Amino acid sequence: MTATAPFDEPQPVLTHNHSDRRRLVEVLTMGFVGSVMVTLWGWGSPHGGMPAHVRPIGVAVAASGIAGLAAMIVAWLRSRKLVGRRVLTLVVWSLPLLFGPPLLSHDGWAYAAQGWILAQGMDPYRVPQGLAEVLGNAVDAPWQETTAVYPPGSLWIQAAMVTLAHADPIWSVMLMRVPAVIGVALMMWAVPRLARYAGIDPDYAVWLAVCCPLTTLSVIGGMHNDGLQVGLSLMALVVGAHLALMDRGWFGLVLGGALVGLAGAVKQPGVLSGVGLVALVHVNAVRRGGDQWSTRNCWSALFARIAVGAIPAVAVFGGISAIRGLGLGWLNSTAGSPASVTSDSPIALVVQILRGSGGIPLDKLVGPATGVSLILTVAAMIWCWARWGPIPPCRIHVTWVSSRRRDANHDVVERATGRVGSPLRLQAGVMIVFAALGASLQPWYLIGPLTVCASVPLRRTHRDALIAGVVATTALTMMQWYWSPFVSLPLVTVGYLIIWRIPKAWAFVTAAN
Numbered sequence: 001m002t003a004t005a006p007f008d009e010p011q012p013v014l015t016h017n018h019s020d021r022r023r024l025v026e027v028l029t030m031g032f033v034g035s036v037m038v039t040l041w042g043w044g045s046p047h048g049g050m051p052a053h054v055r056p057i058g059v060a061v062a063a064s065g066i067a068g069l070a071a072m073i074v075a076w077l078r079s080r081k082l083v084g085r086r087v088l089t090l091v092v093w094s095l096p097l098l099f100g101p102p103l104l105s106h107d108g109w110a111y112a113a114q115g116w117i118l119a120q121g122m123d124p125y126r127v128p129q130g131l132a133e134v135l136g137n138a139v140d141a142p143w144q145e146t147t148a149v150y151p152p153g154s155l156w157i158q159a160a161m162v163t164l165a166h167a168d169p170i171w172s173v174m175l176m177r178v179p180a181v182i183g184v185a186l187m188m189w190a191v192p193r194l195a196r197y198a199g200i201d202p203d204y205a206v207w208l209a210v211c212c213p214l215t216t217l218s219v220i221g222g223m224h225n226d227g228l229q230v231g232l233s234l235m236a237l238v239v240g241a242h243l244a245l246m247d248r249g250w251f252g253l254v255l256g257g258a259l260v261g262l263a264g265a266v267k268q269p270g271v272l273s274g275v276g277l278v279a280l281v282h283v284n285a286v287r288r289g290g291d292q293w294s295t296r297n298c299w300s301a302l303f304a305r306i307a308v309g310a311i312p313a314v315a316v317f318g319g320i321s322a323i324r325g326l327g328l329g330w331l332n333s334t335a336g337s338p339a340s341v342t343s344d345s346p347i348a349l350v351v352q353i354l355r356g357s358g359g360i361p362l363d364k365l366v367g368p369a370t371g372v373s374l375i376l377t378v379a380a381m382i383w384c385w386a387r388w389g390p391i392p393p394c395r396i397h398v399t400w401v402s403s404r405r406r407d408a409n410h411d412v413v414e415r416a417t418g419r420v421g422s423p424l425r426l427q428a429g430v431m432i433v434f435a436a437l438g439a440s441l442q443p444w445y446l447i448g449p450l451t452v453c454a455s456v457p458l459r460r461t462h463r464d465a466l467i468a469g470v471v472a473t474t475a476l477t478m479m480q481w482y483w484s485p486f487v488s489l490p491l492v493t494v495g496y497l498i499i500w501r502i503p504k505a506w507a508f509v510t511a512a513n
Contacts, residue, residue, distance in 0.1 A: 037068025125329025
Protein backbone atom coordinates (compact mmCIF):
# COMPACT_ATOMS: atom_id res chain seq x y z
CA MET A 1 0.00 0.00 0.00
CA THR A 2 1.36 3.39 -0.93
CA ALA A 3 1.59 6.29 1.47
CA THR A 4 -1.40 7.98 -0.08
CA ALA A 5 -3.61 4.89 -0.18
CA PRO A 6 -6.03 6.07 2.50
CA PHE A 7 -7.00 8.99 0.28
CA ASP A 8 -7.37 7.08 -3.00
CA GLU A 9 -10.77 7.27 -4.65
CA PRO A 10 -13.11 4.54 -3.39
CA GLN A 11 -14.34 1.76 -5.61
CA PRO A 12 -17.94 1.29 -4.48
CA VAL A 13 -19.69 -1.92 -5.30
CA LEU A 14 -22.65 -0.72 -7.37
CA THR A 15 -25.79 -2.78 -7.31
CA HIS A 16 -27.81 -3.31 -10.47
CA ASN A 17 -30.46 -5.89 -9.59
CA HIS A 18 -34.13 -5.14 -10.03
CA SER A 19 -34.83 -4.78 -6.32
CA ASP A 20 -32.13 -2.15 -5.84
CA ARG A 21 -33.21 -0.19 -8.91
CA ARG A 22 -36.77 -0.18 -7.62
CA ARG A 23 -35.62 1.02 -4.21
CA LEU A 24 -33.51 3.73 -5.84
CA VAL A 25 -36.49 5.06 -7.78
CA GLU A 26 -38.61 4.85 -4.64
CA VAL A 27 -36.25 6.81 -2.40
CA LEU A 28 -35.47 9.39 -5.08
CA THR A 29 -39.17 10.01 -5.65
CA MET A 30 -40.05 10.04 -1.95
CA GLY A 31 -37.20 12.38 -1.04
CA PHE A 32 -37.90 14.71 -3.97
CA VAL A 33 -41.63 14.95 -3.19
CA GLY A 34 -40.84 15.50 0.48
CA SER A 35 -38.40 18.25 -0.43
CA VAL A 36 -41.03 19.93 -2.64
CA MET A 37 -43.56 19.80 0.21
CA VAL A 38 -41.10 21.32 2.68
CA THR A 39 -40.25 24.06 0.18
CA LEU A 40 -43.94 24.89 -0.30
CA TRP A 41 -44.33 24.89 3.47
CA GLY A 42 -41.49 27.43 3.68
CA TRP A 43 -43.28 29.83 1.35
CA GLY A 44 -46.54 29.31 3.24
CA SER A 45 -45.04 29.68 6.74
CA PRO A 46 -42.66 32.65 6.54
CA HIS A 47 -42.93 33.43 10.26
CA GLY A 48 -42.11 31.18 13.19
CA GLY A 49 -44.30 30.51 16.19
CA MET A 50 -47.87 29.35 16.54
CA PRO A 51 -50.31 31.58 14.62
CA ALA A 52 -52.74 33.69 16.62
CA HIS A 53 -55.65 32.38 14.57
CA VAL A 54 -55.87 28.83 13.25
CA ARG A 55 -57.13 28.72 9.68
CA PRO A 56 -57.69 25.71 7.39
CA ILE A 57 -55.04 26.92 4.93
CA GLY A 58 -52.53 27.25 7.77
CA VAL A 59 -53.28 23.72 8.98
CA ALA A 60 -52.85 22.41 5.43
CA VAL A 61 -49.51 24.19 5.05
CA ALA A 62 -48.24 22.86 8.39
CA ALA A 63 -49.39 19.34 7.49
CA SER A 64 -47.55 19.63 4.18
CA GLY A 65 -44.32 20.59 5.92
CA ILE A 66 -44.57 17.81 8.51
CA ALA A 67 -45.42 15.19 5.89
CA GLY A 68 -42.61 16.41 3.64
CA LEU A 69 -40.09 16.26 6.46
CA ALA A 70 -41.20 12.73 7.33
CA ALA A 71 -40.88 11.69 3.67
CA MET A 72 -37.33 13.06 3.49
CA ILE A 73 -36.33 11.22 6.67
CA VAL A 74 -37.85 7.92 5.53
CA ALA A 75 -36.24 8.24 2.08
CA TRP A 76 -32.86 8.86 3.69
CA LEU A 77 -33.19 5.85 6.02
CA ARG A 78 -34.26 3.56 3.18
CA SER A 79 -31.33 4.70 1.01
CA ARG A 80 -28.73 3.33 3.45
CA LYS A 81 -27.98 0.21 1.37
CA LEU A 82 -27.87 1.98 -2.00
CA VAL A 83 -24.09 2.02 -2.22
CA GLY A 84 -22.56 4.40 -4.72
CA ARG A 85 -25.67 6.54 -5.21
CA ARG A 86 -24.90 9.35 -2.79
CA VAL A 87 -24.30 12.20 -5.22
CA LEU A 88 -27.43 11.34 -7.17
CA THR A 89 -29.66 11.20 -4.10
CA LEU A 90 -28.17 14.39 -2.66
CA VAL A 91 -28.76 16.34 -5.87
CA VAL A 92 -32.32 15.07 -6.39
CA TRP A 93 -33.38 15.66 -2.78
CA SER A 94 -31.78 19.11 -2.61
CA LEU A 95 -32.96 20.50 -5.94
CA PRO A 96 -36.38 21.79 -4.74
CA LEU A 97 -34.77 23.42 -1.71
CA LEU A 98 -32.85 25.77 -4.00
CA PHE A 99 -36.07 27.54 -4.90
CA GLY A 100 -37.43 28.07 -1.39
CA PRO A 101 -37.01 30.88 1.13
CA PRO A 102 -34.65 30.46 4.10
CA LEU A 103 -36.06 27.33 5.73
CA LEU A 104 -36.49 26.69 9.47
CA SER A 105 -34.62 29.91 10.30
CA HIS A 106 -34.48 33.62 9.41
CA ASP A 107 -30.68 33.65 9.28
CA GLY A 108 -30.66 33.95 5.48
CA TRP A 109 -32.37 37.33 5.77
CA ALA A 110 -29.81 38.44 8.37
CA TYR A 111 -26.97 37.43 6.03
CA ALA A 112 -28.49 39.46 3.20
CA ALA A 113 -29.04 42.46 5.49
CA GLN A 114 -25.43 42.40 6.68
CA GLY A 115 -24.20 42.00 3.10
CA TRP A 116 -26.35 44.94 2.00
CA ILE A 117 -24.92 47.17 4.74
CA LEU A 118 -21.34 46.30 3.75
CA ALA A 119 -22.06 46.65 0.03
CA GLN A 120 -23.38 50.16 0.73
CA GLY A 121 -20.03 51.13 2.21
CA MET A 122 -21.17 51.00 5.84
CA ASP A 123 -19.74 48.96 8.72
CA PRO A 124 -21.97 45.98 9.72
CA TYR A 125 -20.25 46.04 13.12
CA ARG A 126 -21.63 49.53 13.77
CA VAL A 127 -24.89 49.65 11.81
CA PRO A 128 -27.74 47.48 13.20
CA GLN A 129 -29.15 44.86 10.84
CA GLY A 130 -32.66 46.29 11.06
CA LEU A 131 -31.54 49.41 9.19
CA ALA A 132 -30.93 47.48 5.96
CA GLU A 133 -34.20 48.78 4.46
CA VAL A 134 -36.42 45.94 3.14
CA LEU A 135 -33.97 43.24 4.12
CA GLY A 136 -33.65 44.63 7.61
CA ASN A 137 -37.39 44.34 8.16
CA ALA A 138 -37.19 40.59 7.50
CA VAL A 139 -34.45 40.00 10.10
CA ASP A 140 -35.61 38.08 13.15
CA ALA A 141 -36.92 40.51 15.80
CA PRO A 142 -34.27 39.81 18.53
CA TRP A 143 -31.46 40.73 16.11
CA GLN A 144 -32.85 43.80 14.34
CA GLU A 145 -31.24 46.22 16.78
CA THR A 146 -27.92 44.36 16.98
CA THR A 147 -24.86 44.47 14.77
CA ALA A 148 -23.18 41.56 12.98
CA VAL A 149 -21.78 38.66 15.01
CA TYR A 150 -19.91 36.90 12.19
CA PRO A 151 -16.24 37.39 11.21
CA PRO A 152 -15.40 39.53 8.16
CA GLY A 153 -15.03 36.50 5.87
CA SER A 154 -18.77 35.86 6.07
CA LEU A 155 -19.58 39.54 5.64
CA TRP A 156 -17.56 39.86 2.45
CA ILE A 157 -19.19 36.75 0.99
CA GLN A 158 -22.61 38.13 1.87
CA ALA A 159 -21.75 41.49 0.34
CA ALA A 160 -20.60 39.75 -2.86
CA MET A 161 -23.92 37.90 -3.15
CA VAL A 162 -25.91 41.12 -2.60
CA THR A 163 -23.80 42.88 -5.24
CA LEU A 164 -24.40 40.07 -7.74
CA ALA A 165 -28.13 40.39 -7.07
CA HIS A 166 -27.97 44.18 -7.61
CA ALA A 167 -29.37 44.53 -4.08
CA ASP A 168 -32.70 42.99 -5.09
CA PRO A 169 -34.17 41.73 -1.78
CA ILE A 170 -35.39 38.34 -3.01
CA TRP A 171 -32.37 37.53 -5.15
CA SER A 172 -29.97 38.78 -2.47
CA VAL A 173 -31.40 36.17 -0.11
CA MET A 174 -31.61 33.38 -2.70
CA LEU A 175 -27.94 33.84 -3.65
CA MET A 176 -26.94 33.14 -0.04
CA ARG A 177 -27.33 29.50 -1.10
CA VAL A 178 -24.25 29.74 -3.34
CA PRO A 179 -21.71 29.54 -0.48
CA ALA A 180 -23.96 26.97 1.22
CA VAL A 181 -23.87 24.69 -1.83
CA ILE A 182 -20.09 25.14 -2.05
CA GLY A 183 -19.88 24.07 1.58
CA VAL A 184 -21.87 20.89 0.90
CA ALA A 185 -19.64 20.14 -2.10
CA LEU A 186 -16.56 20.47 0.10
CA MET A 187 -18.15 18.13 2.66
CA MET A 188 -18.90 15.62 -0.10
CA TRP A 189 -15.22 15.77 -1.10
CA ALA A 190 -13.71 15.65 2.38
CA VAL A 191 -15.89 13.26 4.40
CA PRO A 192 -15.10 10.08 2.40
CA ARG A 193 -11.41 10.87 2.51
CA LEU A 194 -11.41 11.28 6.27
CA ALA A 195 -13.43 8.07 6.58
CA ARG A 196 -10.95 6.17 4.42
CA TYR A 197 -8.10 7.52 6.50
CA ALA A 198 -9.78 6.18 9.65
CA GLY A 199 -10.66 2.84 8.06
CA ILE A 200 -14.40 3.57 7.87
CA ASP A 201 -16.67 2.81 4.91
CA PRO A 202 -16.66 6.15 2.99
CA ASP A 203 -20.08 5.48 1.48
CA TYR A 204 -21.59 5.09 4.95
CA ALA A 205 -19.90 8.29 6.16
CA VAL A 206 -21.26 10.32 3.25
CA TRP A 207 -24.74 8.85 3.73
CA LEU A 208 -24.75 9.69 7.43
CA ALA A 209 -23.18 13.15 7.43
CA VAL A 210 -23.78 14.75 4.03
CA CYS A 211 -26.93 13.20 2.57
CA CYS A 212 -28.96 13.32 5.78
CA PRO A 213 -31.96 15.69 6.00
CA LEU A 214 -30.28 17.64 8.81
CA THR A 215 -27.53 18.76 6.43
CA THR A 216 -29.66 19.30 3.34
CA LEU A 217 -32.41 21.20 5.16
CA SER A 218 -30.10 23.28 7.36
CA VAL A 219 -27.31 24.11 4.92
CA ILE A 220 -29.02 24.15 1.52
CA GLY A 221 -32.51 24.93 2.78
CA GLY A 222 -31.53 27.17 5.70
CA MET A 223 -28.51 28.77 3.95
CA HIS A 224 -26.49 28.65 7.17
CA ASN A 225 -22.84 29.65 6.88
CA ASP A 226 -22.00 26.63 9.04
CA GLY A 227 -21.96 24.62 5.79
CA LEU A 228 -19.06 26.53 4.25
CA GLN A 229 -17.27 26.73 7.59
CA VAL A 230 -17.53 22.96 8.12
CA GLY A 231 -16.47 22.26 4.53
CA LEU A 232 -13.32 24.36 4.89
CA SER A 233 -12.56 22.85 8.30
CA LEU A 234 -12.76 19.30 6.92
CA MET A 235 -10.67 20.35 3.95
CA ALA A 236 -7.94 21.53 6.35
CA LEU A 237 -7.94 18.13 8.08
CA VAL A 238 -7.78 16.20 4.81
CA VAL A 239 -5.00 18.37 3.36
CA GLY A 240 -2.93 18.14 6.54
CA ALA A 241 -3.29 14.37 6.87
CA HIS A 242 -2.70 13.76 3.16
CA LEU A 243 0.52 15.78 3.07
CA ALA A 244 1.68 14.18 6.32
CA LEU A 245 1.30 10.74 4.73
CA MET A 246 3.44 12.00 1.84
CA ASP A 247 6.18 12.96 4.34
CA ARG A 248 5.39 16.65 3.89
CA GLY A 249 3.79 17.24 7.27
CA TRP A 250 5.28 20.69 7.81
CA PHE A 251 3.85 21.93 4.52
CA GLY A 252 0.57 20.29 5.50
CA LEU A 253 0.55 22.39 8.66
CA VAL A 254 1.13 25.59 6.67
CA LEU A 255 -1.50 24.88 4.03
CA GLY A 256 -3.92 23.33 6.50
CA GLY A 257 -3.36 26.21 8.92
CA ALA A 258 -4.27 28.70 6.19
CA LEU A 259 -7.51 26.78 5.60
CA VAL A 260 -8.19 26.83 9.35
CA GLY A 261 -7.84 30.61 9.32
CA LEU A 262 -10.16 30.81 6.32
CA ALA A 263 -12.75 28.60 8.03
CA GLY A 264 -12.55 30.74 11.16
CA ALA A 265 -13.02 33.88 9.08
CA VAL A 266 -16.32 32.41 7.83
CA LYS A 267 -17.53 31.44 11.30
CA GLN A 268 -15.63 31.33 14.58
CA PRO A 269 -15.90 27.55 15.31
CA GLY A 270 -13.78 26.95 12.20
CA VAL A 271 -10.63 27.55 14.26
CA LEU A 272 -11.35 24.32 16.17
CA SER A 273 -10.12 22.29 13.21
CA GLY A 274 -6.62 23.47 14.09
CA VAL A 275 -6.67 21.01 17.00
CA GLY A 276 -7.27 18.02 14.75
CA LEU A 277 -4.83 19.33 12.12
CA VAL A 278 -1.92 19.45 14.56
CA ALA A 279 -2.83 16.07 16.07
CA LEU A 280 -3.11 14.39 12.65
CA VAL A 281 0.26 15.67 11.43
CA HIS A 282 1.99 14.88 14.72
CA VAL A 283 0.60 11.34 14.92
CA ASN A 284 1.55 10.53 11.33
CA ALA A 285 5.09 11.78 11.89
CA VAL A 286 5.48 9.70 15.07
CA ARG A 287 4.09 6.58 13.43
CA ARG A 288 6.51 6.98 10.55
CA GLY A 289 9.36 6.99 13.08
CA GLY A 290 12.97 8.03 12.70
CA ASP A 291 15.95 9.40 14.57
CA GLN A 292 15.11 13.09 14.11
CA TRP A 293 13.39 14.97 16.91
CA SER A 294 10.56 15.91 14.52
CA THR A 295 9.51 12.26 14.20
CA ARG A 296 9.54 11.53 17.91
CA ASN A 297 6.62 11.97 20.26
CA CYS A 298 8.20 14.78 22.23
CA TRP A 299 6.95 18.09 23.54
CA SER A 300 9.31 20.19 21.44
CA ALA A 301 8.03 18.62 18.20
CA LEU A 302 4.40 18.99 19.29
CA PHE A 303 4.79 22.65 20.25
CA ALA A 304 6.68 23.32 17.03
CA ARG A 305 3.78 21.91 15.01
CA ILE A 306 1.30 24.00 16.97
CA ALA A 307 3.31 27.13 16.14
CA VAL A 308 3.76 26.25 12.45
CA GLY A 309 0.02 25.61 12.07
CA ALA A 310 -1.05 28.66 14.10
CA ILE A 311 1.06 31.22 12.21
CA PRO A 312 -0.67 30.86 8.80
CA ALA A 313 -4.06 30.49 10.51
CA VAL A 314 -3.62 33.78 12.37
CA ALA A 315 -2.17 35.43 9.26
CA VAL A 316 -5.13 34.48 7.06
CA PHE A 317 -7.71 35.32 9.71
CA GLY A 318 -5.98 38.61 10.51
CA GLY A 319 -5.50 39.50 6.86
CA ILE A 320 -9.19 39.05 6.05
CA SER A 321 -10.15 40.94 9.20
CA ALA A 322 -7.90 43.84 8.25
CA ILE A 323 -9.67 44.49 4.95
CA ARG A 324 -11.31 47.92 5.19
CA GLY A 325 -10.59 47.95 8.92
CA LEU A 326 -13.41 45.62 9.97
CA GLY A 327 -11.14 43.90 12.48
CA LEU A 328 -12.73 42.15 15.45
CA GLY A 329 -15.92 44.16 15.37
CA TRP A 330 -17.95 41.02 16.02
CA LEU A 331 -16.78 41.37 19.63
CA ASN A 332 -18.46 44.77 20.00
CA SER A 333 -20.99 45.18 22.78
CA THR A 334 -23.57 46.09 20.14
CA ALA A 335 -23.39 42.61 18.62
CA GLY A 336 -26.19 40.24 19.61
CA SER A 337 -25.31 37.84 22.39
CA PRO A 338 -26.25 34.19 21.70
CA ALA A 339 -27.13 33.77 25.38
CA SER A 340 -29.81 36.44 25.11
CA VAL A 341 -32.23 34.25 23.16
CA THR A 342 -33.68 30.83 23.89
CA SER A 343 -31.83 27.95 22.22
CA ASP A 344 -31.01 24.31 22.91
CA SER A 345 -27.91 25.28 24.90
CA PRO A 346 -28.18 24.28 28.59
CA ILE A 347 -26.59 27.61 29.55
CA ALA A 348 -29.05 29.62 27.42
CA LEU A 349 -31.96 27.69 28.91
CA VAL A 350 -30.76 28.49 32.44
CA VAL A 351 -30.47 32.18 31.49
CA GLN A 352 -34.05 32.23 30.24
CA ILE A 353 -35.31 30.45 33.36
CA LEU A 354 -33.56 32.94 35.65
CA ARG A 355 -34.81 35.80 33.53
CA GLY A 356 -38.41 34.60 33.56
CA SER A 357 -38.89 33.12 37.01
CA GLY A 358 -36.23 35.03 38.92
CA GLY A 359 -36.88 38.40 37.36
CA ILE A 360 -33.16 39.03 36.82
CA PRO A 361 -32.48 41.55 34.01
CA LEU A 362 -31.02 40.00 30.88
CA ASP A 363 -28.02 42.35 30.77
CA LYS A 364 -26.94 41.06 34.19
CA LEU A 365 -27.10 37.44 33.05
CA VAL A 366 -25.38 37.53 29.65
CA GLY A 367 -21.89 38.33 30.99
CA PRO A 368 -21.78 35.60 33.68
CA ALA A 369 -23.36 33.08 31.28
CA THR A 370 -20.70 33.80 28.66
CA GLY A 371 -17.94 33.46 31.27
CA VAL A 372 -19.29 30.15 32.58
CA SER A 373 -19.58 28.87 29.02
CA LEU A 374 -15.98 29.82 28.27
CA ILE A 375 -14.60 28.20 31.43
CA LEU A 376 -16.55 24.97 30.94
CA THR A 377 -15.63 24.78 27.26
CA VAL A 378 -11.91 25.27 27.86
CA ALA A 379 -11.92 22.73 30.70
CA ALA A 380 -13.77 20.19 28.53
CA MET A 381 -11.35 20.71 25.63
CA ILE A 382 -8.40 20.10 27.93
CA TRP A 383 -10.08 16.89 29.06
CA CYS A 384 -10.58 15.87 25.41
CA TRP A 385 -6.88 16.38 24.72
CA ALA A 386 -5.96 14.39 27.82
CA ARG A 387 -8.31 11.62 26.69
CA TRP A 388 -7.59 11.41 22.94
CA GLY A 389 -4.80 13.85 22.12
CA PRO A 390 -1.09 13.11 21.62
CA ILE A 391 0.74 13.05 24.95
CA PRO A 392 4.55 12.92 24.72
CA PRO A 393 6.28 10.71 27.31
CA CYS A 394 7.46 12.29 30.51
CA ARG A 395 9.49 10.96 33.42
CA ILE A 396 7.77 10.74 36.78
CA HIS A 397 10.06 10.70 39.77
CA VAL A 398 8.67 8.71 42.68
CA THR A 399 10.69 8.94 45.88
CA TRP A 400 10.08 7.03 49.07
CA VAL A 401 11.96 6.10 52.26
CA SER A 402 12.65 2.48 53.07
CA SER A 403 10.50 1.15 55.93
CA ARG A 404 13.57 -0.38 57.57
CA ARG A 405 16.06 2.43 57.13
CA ARG A 406 14.74 5.95 57.62
CA ASP A 407 17.91 7.75 56.69
CA ALA A 408 19.01 9.76 53.68
CA ASN A 409 19.03 6.72 51.38
CA HIS A 410 15.99 7.09 49.05
CA ASP A 411 14.95 4.96 46.11
CA VAL A 412 13.94 6.82 42.92
CA VAL A 413 11.80 5.30 40.17
CA GLU A 414 11.51 6.86 36.71
CA ARG A 415 8.56 5.83 34.57
CA ALA A 416 8.07 6.91 30.97
CA THR A 417 4.51 7.47 29.80
CA GLY A 418 3.01 8.76 26.58
CA ARG A 419 0.78 8.00 23.60
CA VAL A 420 -0.05 9.33 20.14
CA GLY A 421 -3.80 9.36 20.72
CA SER A 422 -6.67 9.36 18.23
CA PRO A 423 -6.77 12.64 16.23
CA LEU A 424 -10.27 12.29 14.77
CA ARG A 425 -11.79 11.31 18.10
CA LEU A 426 -10.06 14.33 19.58
CA GLN A 427 -11.48 16.57 16.86
CA ALA A 428 -14.98 15.15 17.32
CA GLY A 429 -14.79 15.59 21.09
CA VAL A 430 -13.62 19.20 20.84
CA MET A 431 -16.40 20.09 18.41
CA ILE A 432 -19.05 18.37 20.53
CA VAL A 433 -18.12 20.10 23.78
CA PHE A 434 -17.87 23.46 22.02
CA ALA A 435 -21.42 23.03 20.73
CA ALA A 436 -22.89 21.58 23.91
CA LEU A 437 -21.31 24.02 26.35
CA GLY A 438 -21.60 27.14 24.23
CA ALA A 439 -23.88 30.05 25.06
CA SER A 440 -26.07 29.05 22.11
CA LEU A 441 -26.89 25.74 20.46
CA GLN A 442 -28.99 25.34 17.32
CA PRO A 443 -29.55 22.01 15.51
CA TRP A 444 -27.34 23.02 12.58
CA TYR A 445 -24.41 23.58 14.95
CA LEU A 446 -24.21 19.78 15.21
CA ILE A 447 -23.42 19.26 11.53
CA GLY A 448 -19.70 19.83 12.13
CA PRO A 449 -19.42 17.24 14.92
CA LEU A 450 -21.56 14.86 12.85
CA THR A 451 -19.20 14.96 9.87
CA VAL A 452 -16.25 13.98 12.06
CA CYS A 453 -18.17 11.38 14.09
CA ALA A 454 -19.22 9.75 10.80
CA SER A 455 -15.51 9.21 10.08
CA VAL A 456 -14.66 7.66 13.46
CA PRO A 457 -14.93 3.93 14.24
CA LEU A 458 -17.88 3.43 16.57
CA ARG A 459 -19.52 0.50 18.30
CA ARG A 460 -22.78 -0.70 16.82
CA THR A 461 -24.81 0.74 19.71
CA HIS A 462 -23.09 4.12 19.42
CA ARG A 463 -23.57 4.17 15.65
CA ASP A 464 -27.27 3.39 16.01
CA ALA A 465 -27.65 6.11 18.63
CA LEU A 466 -25.95 8.58 16.27
CA ILE A 467 -28.28 7.74 13.37
CA ALA A 468 -31.34 8.00 15.61
CA GLY A 469 -29.95 11.27 16.94
CA VAL A 470 -29.83 12.68 13.41
CA VAL A 471 -33.50 11.77 12.95
CA ALA A 472 -34.41 13.36 16.30
CA THR A 473 -32.44 16.54 15.61
CA THR A 474 -34.00 16.89 12.16
CA ALA A 475 -37.46 16.63 13.71
CA LEU A 476 -36.41 19.17 16.34
CA THR A 477 -35.64 21.77 13.66
CA MET A 478 -39.24 21.64 12.47
CA MET A 479 -40.77 21.58 15.95
CA GLN A 480 -38.80 24.63 17.04
CA TRP A 481 -40.27 26.64 14.20
CA TYR A 482 -43.56 26.49 16.13
CA TRP A 483 -42.56 25.95 19.77
CA SER A 484 -39.73 27.00 22.06
CA PRO A 485 -36.99 24.55 23.14
CA PHE A 486 -38.73 24.29 26.51
CA VAL A 487 -41.51 22.42 24.71
CA SER A 488 -39.67 20.88 21.75
CA LEU A 489 -36.71 19.36 23.59
CA PRO A 490 -38.76 17.36 26.13
CA LEU A 491 -41.09 16.09 23.38
CA VAL A 492 -38.19 14.95 21.17
CA THR A 493 -36.38 13.37 24.12
CA VAL A 494 -39.45 11.42 25.23
CA GLY A 495 -40.10 10.31 21.65
CA TYR A 496 -36.49 9.16 21.30
CA LEU A 497 -36.70 7.09 24.48
CA ILE A 498 -40.02 5.52 23.47
CA ILE A 499 -38.69 4.48 20.06
CA TRP A 500 -35.52 3.15 21.70
CA ARG A 501 -37.64 0.73 23.74
CA ILE A 502 -39.56 -0.59 20.68
CA PRO A 503 -37.25 -2.97 18.75
CA LYS A 504 -38.94 -2.65 15.35
CA ALA A 505 -39.19 1.13 15.58
CA TRP A 506 -35.56 1.39 16.71
CA ALA A 507 -34.43 -0.84 13.84
CA PHE A 508 -36.25 1.43 11.40
CA VAL A 509 -34.88 4.77 12.64
CA THR A 510 -31.34 3.33 12.72
CA ALA A 511 -31.63 2.10 9.10
CA ALA A 512 -31.14 -1.49 10.23
CA ASN A 513 -33.95 -2.75 7.98
